[in-house]
Amino acid sequence: MAANDQEVIFNDKLDKEIRIEPKDWMPDNYRKTLIRQISQHAHSEIIGMQPEGIWITKAPTLKRKATLLAKVQDEAGHGLYLYAAAETMGISREEMNMQLITGKAKYSSIFNYPTLTWADMGTIGWLVDGAAIMNQVPLCRTSFGPYARAMVRVCKEESFHQRQGFEILLTLCRGSKEQKQMAQDSLNRWWWPSLMMFGPNDDNSPHSAQSMKWKIKRFSNDELRQKFVDICVEQAKILGLTIPDPDLKWNEEKQHYDFGTINWEEFNQVISGNGPCNKERMQVRKTAHEEGQWVREAALAYAKKQQERNKKAA
Ligand code: BYC
Numbered sequence: 007m008a009a010n011d012q013e014v015i016f017n018d019k020l021d022k023e024i025r026i027e028p029k030d031w032m033p034d035n036y037r038k039t040l041i042r043q044i045s046q047h048a049h050s051e052i053i054g055m056q057p058e059g060i061w062i063t064k065a066p067t068l069k070r071k072a073t074l075l076a077k078v079q080d081e082a083g084h085g086l087y088l089y090a091a092a093e094t095m096g097i098s099r100e101e102m103n104m105q106l107i108t109g110k111a112k113y114s115s116i117f118n119y120p121t122l123t124w125a126d127m128g129t130i131g132w133l134v135d136g137a138a139i140m141n142q143v144p145l146c147r148t149s150f151g152p153y154a155r156a157m158v159r160v161c162k163e164e165s166f167h168q169r170q171g172f173e174i175l176l177t178l179c180r181g182s183k184e185q186k187q188m189a190q191d192s193l194n195r196w197w198w199p200s201l202m203m204f205g206p207n208d209d210n211s212p213h214s215a216q217s218m219k220w221k222i223k224r225f226s227n228d229e230l231r232q233k234f235v236d237i238c239v240e241q242a243k244i245l246g247l248t249i250p251d252p253d254l255k256w257n258e259e260k261q262h263y264d265f266g267t268i269n270w271e272e273f274n275q276v277i278s279g280n281g282p283c284n285k286e287r288m289q290v291r292k293t294a295h296e297e298g299q300w301v302r303e304a305a306l307a308y309a310k311k312q313q314e315r316n317k318k319a320a
Contacts, residue, residue, distance in 0.1 A: 012031040013031075013033065015031065016030070016031060016032060016033065016036075019149075020149055020220065020221055023221075025149060025150065025151035025154060026149050026150050026151060027151045027152075028094035028095060028151075028152065035216070036220055036222075037095050037096070039213065039216070039217060039220070039222060040092075040095060040150050040153065040222065041092055041095050041096075041097050042111075043217075043222065044088055044091050044092040044095075044153055045088075045089070045092045045097070045102045045105065045106075045111055046111055046112050046113060046114075047088050048084075048085045048086075048088035048089045048092060048102065049085075049102075049106045049111055049112070049113035050113040050114035050117065051081045051082070051084040051085035051088060052081070052082065052085040052106075052113075052291070053106075053113045053114075053117045053287050053291060054081050054113075054114065054116075054117045054134075055078050055081045055082060056117065056287055056290055056291075057117055057119070057120070057121040057126075057130065057283075058074060058077065058078050058081075058121065058127060058130060059078050060121065061074060061121060061124065061126075061127050062074050062075050062078065064124070065124070065127075066124060070127075070174070073170055074127060077131070077166075077167050077170065080163045080167065083163075084156075084160045084163070087156040087159065087160065088153075088156055088160075089102060090152075090156075091150075091152040091153045091155075091156045094152045103295065106291065107288065107291055107292050107295055109279060109288065112277060114203060115199065115202050115203065115273060115276040115277050115281065116134055116137075116199050116200065116202070116203050117283075117287060118276050118281030118282060118283045118284045118287060119195070119196070119199050119281065119282055119283060120282055120283055122192075122195070123188050123191070123192060124174075124178075124188070125174070125175065125178055125185075125188040125189045125191070125192035126192050126195075126196070127171065127174055128171050128172070128173075128174030128175035128177075128178060128189065128192065129171065129175065129189075129192040129193055129195075129196045130171060130196070131167050131168055131169075131170050131171010131172065131174065132168060132171040132172045132175055132241070133171075133193075133196050133197070133200040133238065134171075134196070134200060134203070135164050135167040135168040135171060136168045136171075136200075136234065136237070136238065137200050137201075137203045137204065137234055138164050138203075139161060139164045139165055139168055140204075140230050140233055140234045140237075141203070141204065141230055142157050142160060142161050142164065143157075143161055144223070144224035144225050144230075145157045145224075146158050146161060147221075147224055148221065148222050148223075148224070149220060149221040149222055150222065172241065172245075175189050175192075175245055175247075176244075176245060179245045179246050179247065186246070189245070189247060190247055190248065193242070193247050193248075193249070193250065194250045197249055197250050197251070198250075198268060198269065198272075199276075200234075201231055201234070201235070201265075201268055202268060202272075202273045202276075204227045204228075204230050204231040204234070205227040206227060206270065206273070207227065207228055207268075207270075208226045208227055208228045210270075211226070211227050214226055214227060232262055232263075235254075235262075235263050235265050236262055236263055239254065239263050251265055251266045252266065253265060253266035253267075254266065
């Protein structure tokens with residue numbers, strides 16, 4: 007079939023909301039964009055285990071420990087579904103991993119901030135998983151089949167994560183004065199980085215226009231950020247916490263909250279490797295990769311042995 011005809015079929019599928027599947031013809035840049043986005047999403051899940059993982063041994067009760075352990079394990083699972091979805095586009099897991107540990111591939115800016123107190127486990131669940139849900143529910147309808155299907159399960163789990171985070175904060179906010187102060191301090195540190203998770207403003211987002219045309223993205227960065235702010239303001243009221251933004255106010259005309267200007271210089275620094283924890287996160291990842299070398303070798307040797315046994319038996 008001529009390339010032009012292939013493109014007509016591809017565009018027709020997009021128009022009719024039929025998913026693009028791995029063996030279908032697709033423009034090279036569609037494939038590239040998805041490999042970039044899905045692999046960066048996978049890396050975010052894997053790196054995202056670090057700031058929460060260090061609190062598993064410090065959780066205040068056995069119940070909190072078990073819950074946090076399960077949450078961090080869920081994040082590992084999300085990373086694996088996403089790597090598997092990206093592999094269907096023709097990139098190997100090894101290559102994606104090399105892109106991560108050589109600093110070629112990005113991961114979410116949010117995971118380059120430190121987790122200083124137990125309240126941060128609440129705030130990450132509430133805000134970071136909350137932002138993830140806002141961004142990922144529309145991705146359940148993204149045009150590439152394996153990515154959309156992976157997102158369905160991820161979103162169900164993220165919604166449990168968000169609730170457990172909110173509940174940690176609610177408990178702290180109903181506790182002692184010091185506990186409530188710890189929750190407020192945590193919100194003060196995580197609010198702005200959470201808004202940055204949605205990416206640059208629309209007029210400064212190089213990939214958005216094409217990704218919207220390809221129905222990879224269903225809402226723009228700014229649209230999702232606005233929805234997130236509107237929801238969080240109401241949730242902060244329930245907690246009795248103050249969002250650290252003096253410019254935050256209801257806009258009757260727009261029927262949305264106006265909010266202050268994001269520090270894009272900070273965002274650019276963080277995504278260029280100069281955030282508070284970038285170096286530490288990468289070092290931990292590299293060490294884990296090196297220490298896992300023997301496991302990968304053992305798994306390969308075992309698979310080879312099984313193959314030979316099966317050949318002999320046949
Ligand atoms: N951090 O043109 P734009 C989780 C980059 S995991 C770092 O708007 P796009 C969780 C962007 O990659 C959360 N980089 O790009 C896990 C691009 O750079 P490159 C992760 C960012 O792709 C564990 C450049 O800036 N979620 O929730 O159209 C525990 C220009 O941006 C960021 C996902 O990955 C950022 N925040 O839109 C708890 C969701 N923002 O690649 C929770 C899937 C932008 O050209 N991804 N950049 O070098 C997406 O929806 C989109 O990729 C984005 C960016 C909205 C993030």
